[in-house]
Amino acid sequence: MNAVARRLEEQLQARSAVVGVIGLGYVGLPLAVAFCRAGFRVIGVDADRRRLDGLSRGDSPVEDVSSLALGECLAGGRLRVTDSPASLGEADAIIICVPTPLSKSKEPDISHIVAAGDAVARVLRDGQLVVLESTTYPGTTEEILLPRFSGPARAVGEHFFLAFSPERVDPGNTTHTLRSIPKVVGGVTPSCKALAQTLYAQVVERVVPVSSPRAAEMVKLFENVFRSVNIALVNELAILCRRLGLSVWEIIGAAATKPFGFMPFSPGPGIGGHCLPSDPHYLAWKARLAGYEARFIAFADEINGGMPRYVVELAADALNARERSVKGSRILALGVAYKAGVGDVRDSPALDIIEALSDKGARVDYVDPHVPEVAAGRLALKSLAWEDAALGDYDLVIVLTAHPEFDARRLVSEARLVLDTRNLTGLLGPHEHVIRL
Ligand code: SAJ
Numbered sequence: 001m002n003a004v005a006r007r008l009e010e011q012l013q014a015r016s017a018v019v020g021v022i023g024l025g026y027v028g029l030p031l032a033v034a035f036c037r038a039g040f041r042v043i044g045v046d047a048d049r050r051r052l053d054g055l056s057r058g059d060s061p062v063e064d065v066s067s068l069a070l071g072e073c074l075a076g077g078r079l080r081v082t083d084s085p086a087s088l089g090e091a092d093a094i095i096i097c098v099p100t101p102l103s104k105s106k107e108p109d110i111s112h113i114v115a116a117g118d119a120v121a122r123v124l125r126d127g128q129l130v131v132l133e134s135t136t137y138p139g140t141t142e143e144i145l146l147p148r149f150s151g152p153a154r155a156v157g158e159h160f161f162l163a164f165s166p167e168r169v170d171p172g173n174t175t176h177t178l179r180s181i182p183k184v185v186g187g188v189t190p191s192c193k194a195l196a197q198t199l200y201a202q203v204v205e206r207v208v209p210v211s212s213p214r215a216a217e218m219v220k221l222f223e224n225v226f227r228s229v230n231i232a233l234v235n236e237l238a239i240l241c242r243r244l245g246l247s248v249w250e251i252i253g254a255a256a257t258k259p260f261g262f263m264p265f266s267p268g269p270g271i272g273g274h275c276l277p278s279d280p281h282y283l284a285w286k287a288r289l290a291g292y293e294a295r296f297i298a299f300a301d302e303i304n305g306g307m308p309r310y311v312v313e314l315a316a317d318a319l320n321a322r323e324r325s326v327k328g329s330r331i332l333a334l335g336v337a338y339k340a341g342v343g344d345v346r347d348s349p350a351l352d353i354i355e356a357l358s359d360k361g362a363r364v365d366y367v368d369p370h371v372p373e374v375a376a377g378r379l380a381l382k383s384l385a386w387e388d389a390a391l392g393d394y395d396l397v398i399v400l401t402a403h404p405e406f407d408a409r410r411l412v413s414e415a416r417l418v419l420d421t422r423n424l425t426g427l428l429g430p431h432e433h434v435i436r437l
Contacts, residue, residue, distance in 0.1 A: 002158055004127050005191040011092055012198045015039040019199075020091030022046075022116045024055060024081065026274065026344075027133060027167040028097035029062045029070075030178050034203040036073035043091055044081040045119075055081045063342060064171060085119035093129045093199050094120055097167065100134045102278045108137055108285050113144060121148040129161040129195045131185075132213075135220050135279050137286040140164075141213035142188060157189030163196035164213035166220030171273075172341040182206040186216030224279040225297055230265045231276070232300035235307050238267035238437050249423045249436060267437050269400050269421040270307035270349025272338025277304075277347040308352040311437070315357060315396060315419050318435050322417065324395050327361030332384075332394040334411070335401020336368045336376075340422075343370035350400040351376040365394075369405045391415040399424045 001009065011017035017040060021032040024046040032044045046052055054061055058071035073079035080087075088094050098112035113134055120130055130149065132141050141164040149160055156162050165185045170176060183204045187193025197207045210216050234252060241248040248267055256264040271277055280297045287294040316326050338348040345351060354364050355377035366374070366381055367389050373382045386405055391397055391414040399406070402422035411418060412425055418434040420426075425434050 001191050001194065004159060005157075005161065005195060008092060008127055008129060008161070008195055009198055012195065012202065015202060017092035017199075018043065018090050020045065020088040020094040021097060022085065022088070022094065022119070023097035023099070023112075023134075024051060025097065025099070026062050026064065026171055027169050028095070029055075029060065029065050030169065031095060031097065031133075031167075031203075032079060033065050033069050033073055034178050036076070036078040037069075038202045040078070040202070042073070042079045043087050044079060045083065045085050045088060046081065047083060049083060052081050052083055063344075064169070085116075086123060088120060089123035089125065092127065093131070093195075095131045095133055096120070097133045099274075100136050100278075100282065102281055106281050108282050110136060110140060110144060113140060117145045117148045120145075124149050124154070124160055126154070126159040129163070129192070129199060131163045131165050131196055131199065133165055133167045135166060135224070135275065135282065136217060137221070137282040138214040138217040139286065140217060141186075146188060157191045161187070161189075161192040161195045162213070163187040163192045164216040165196060165200060166216055166223075168220075168223075171344065172339070179204055182208050184208045184210055184216050184219050186210045186213040188213060218283075221279055221283040224275055225283060225294075225300075227265075228271065228276050228280050228304065229296050229300045230263070231268070231271055232303035234265045234267045235270075235303050239310065242437075247436065249426050266423065267421075268307065268349070269311045269353060269437075271304045272346060272348035272350075273344065274346055308349045308356065311349075311353050311398070311400075311419070311421055312356045312360075314435065314437070315353075315398060316360070318417060318419055319396055322395075325361075326357060329362050329395040330393065331357055331362045331364045332389060332391065332397045333364060333366040334368075334397060334399045334406050334424075335403050335422075336366050336371050336374050336383075337401050337403070340402045341370070341404065343368075345371055345374055348401075353398070353400060354381070355379060365389075367406075368401065369403060 019035045019040045020043045021028045022045045024044045032042045035042050058067050060067045060070045096116045098116050101109045103109045168181045183200045185196045187196050200207045238248040284294045284297040333354050336350040358364050367384045367386050396417045397415040399420040399422050402424045408425045412428050421437045
């Protein structure tokens with residue numbers, strides 16, 4: 001480490017360094033609050049004026065950050081939120097946590113990373129560490145950010161430092177917290193890696209160094225491809241078990257008794273959220289550039305993407321078996337969030353299912369205690385209250401998100417026909433009017 005690096009190292013260890021976070025969403029805001037609570041001064045930057053206004057009022061838009069915790073950081077003067085990236089000139093460490101969505105053609109859209117990189121390049125000075133956290137294809141840190149930051153009199157590892165560290169936030173997971181989830185870090189040079197390790201060691205229990213930013217970028221994508229492929233496997237198993245007259249839930253439950261070499265996943269109506277539907281495509285895209293077709297990723301996407309249509313077919317078959325058509329039937333969807341316990345509807349398969357049933361002429365209502373209102377295609381719907389929903393008034397009740405608020409016993413006793421895609425009613429044994437995925 002040269003003198004510049006050693007000085008930054010001392011500031012990070014003394015927690016006198018100023019930390020900048022670009023992107024105050026489900027990744028950036030918890031990180032900003034964690035550094036505040038560790039004693040750092042933090043500058044939070046976000047382009048969304050409405051989000052900033054809410055943050056300045058102490059209203060947390062992120063379920064994993066309480067407004068109380070946010071308010072304490074603001075009141076203590078440790079956290080300042082702004083829409084001006086120019087203020088990052090004051091920061092000694094800058095963490096970029098901007099979205100990496102897909103384009104319409106399912107190709108990486110790194111425009112937010114490019115914009116953040118250009119903003120940082122305008123304020124970059126000697127002695128700063130920049131870490132990219134946004135999930136992206138292997139090579140982004142060194143191909144997109146490094147050239148923007150390097151110059152004739154500014155070399156990485158000497159004047160400034162650059163690393164990648166994937167976010168591993170699992171929204172709604174109270175068991176594994178930011179502090180307890182090991183943090184993978186890959187630096188462009190050994191000094192970059194060492195400084196990024198010191199930065200994160202102030203807020204997480206375990207830092208896992210890897211050989212390069214590309215390795216760290218790949219680790220994250222592998223984690224998500226692992227989940228996407230295994231979810232597709234159990235979704236295909238669900239389709240197969242139905243054809244063979246078996247319960248996929250029984251098969252998986254029994255297989256999960258194997259104490260080694262097995263990891264259970266659950267079939268469902270499809271996959272949603274900010275990660276699994278999109279992250280694997282970043283790797284598939286990079287693989288194609290390297291002349292390789294990542295077939296597991298493509299096939300998993302095909303299976304998972306086909307589940308909403310499969311659920312609509314099951315619903316139509318269930319109504320048909322009772323001499324009801326979808327057209328004209330009243331259907332109640334339980335849950336629209338992309339997974340249990342959260343209010344996030346991004347890429348939620350429930351919205352596709354509700355829209356498809358409505359397009360077939362069903363009148364669809366929904367209940368989701370975490371989502372007061374939602375747009376499903378052209379539909380603008382408001383949630384009914386679970387306790388007020390007259391389950392017996394519906395021709396079909398479909399469980400799409402297994403929120404803990406839904407009482408399975410009441411569902412089975414009051415509803416006339418249930419399609420349970422999340423095994424919410426699994427413990428209640430077989431019922432003629434309850435169909436499970
Ligand atoms: N799902 C299934 N079956 C399963 C597991 C999940 O159908 O067995 C569905 C969920 O219902 C959801 C989607 O897949 O619609 C994604 O579920 P998820 O549990 O992966 O939830 P995410 O995307 O919010 O969080 C994941 C993290 N989850 C876990 O590791 C448990 C992790 O992959 C990343 O930290 C995070 O994405 C991210 O930010 O990349």
